Amino acid sequence: MSKFNQVSCGNCGLDNICLPRGLSQQEINSISEVVKAKKTLQRGEFLYHEGDNFRGILAIKSGSAKLVACDQHGNEHILNILLPGELLGFDGLSDEKHSCAAIALETTSFCLLPADSMEELFQNVPSMTRELFRHSGEKMVEDKNQLILSKRPAEERLAYFLISLSERLKRRGFSASEFKLSLSRQEIGNHLGLALETVSRLLKKFQDDGLILVQNRFITIINLQALRNLLQLSDSD
Numbered sequence: 001m002s003k004f005n006q007v008s009c010g011n012c013g014l015d016n017i018c019l020p021r022g023l024s025q026q027e028i029n030s031i032s033e034v035v036k037a038k039k040t041l042q043r044g045e046f047l048y049h050e051g052d053n054f055r056g057i058l059a060i061k062s063g064s065a066k067l068v069a070c071d072q073h074g075n076e077h078i079l080n081i082l083l084p085g086e087l088l089g090f091d092g093l094s095d096e097k098h099s100c101a102a103i104a105l106e107t108t109s110f111c112l113l114p115a116d117s118m119e120e121l122f123q124n125v126p127s128m129t130r131e132l133f134r135h136s137g138e139k140m141v142e143d144k145n146q147l148i149l150s151k152r153p154a155e156e157r158l159a160y161f162l163i164s165l166s167e168r169l170k171r172r173g174f175s176a177s178e179f180k181l182s183l184s185r186q187e188i189g190n191h192l193g194l195a196l197e198t199v200s201r202l203l204k205k206f207q208d209d210g211l212i213l214v215q216n217r218f219i220t221i222i223n224l225q226a227l228r229n230l231l232q233l234s235d236s237d
Contacts, residue, residue, distance in 0.1 A: 016142040036115035040109045047102035047110060054092030056115040060084050063108030064182040080090040085172045087135040105182035150193055157192045158202045159230040166221055178184045182215045
């Protein structure tokens with residue numbers, strides 16, 4: 001029995017995020033005919049494994065996921081975090097096999113645009129091609145910023161991480177100032193190239209300085225501009 005079910009994009013709360021703007025009802029119907037919704041996954045379950053055959057482009061409907069790759073010693077490296085409305089699976093386009101793995105960080109559901117339906121969909125909805133390029137372009141910018149930031153002091157890395165989460169959640173209609181971290185502090189350190197102790201120390205420092213409020217995994221940003229100033233000061237060095 002297939003794990004995928006039909007989904008109606010027109011009734012999805014994320015339709016203005018995943019889909020190109022200004023689509024006609026016929027175009028939305030064309031997308032709904034090929035896009036499939038998968039059963040809900042729990043934390044730790046795989047959306048796909050490294051080395052899996054490319055099945056299509058995935059869109060997170062709810063929850064969040066992490067993209068990870070393992071080095072030659074088997075150590076896991078967190079490459080990116082995916083939020084509702086964000087797309088993944090582009091790492092499987094080049095040779096039709098995924099070069100990393102995608103793992104649910106919490107209870108997560110997603111849609112699949114099957115690879116064998118993509119060409120037909122692009123012909124029926126030409127703007128869908130541009131939308132996929134836009135999403136992949138956003139990821140390239142995020143990857144570039146992450147690479148540049150990896151050379152910066154630990155304080156700036158964590159500030160950027162919180163600012164980026166805030167901005168991405170805001171674009172998707174969620175609160176920009178209050179959110180739950182789906183990553184553990186150990187995972188945040190893995191993602192940013194920092195020790196667990198450093199992440200914990202900096203979160204406490206940001207709280208003591210009145211920038212954020214930390215309650216377990218819940219973050220309240222009290223002074224977003226002060227967080228931004230940490231990055232602006234580094235730009236002027």
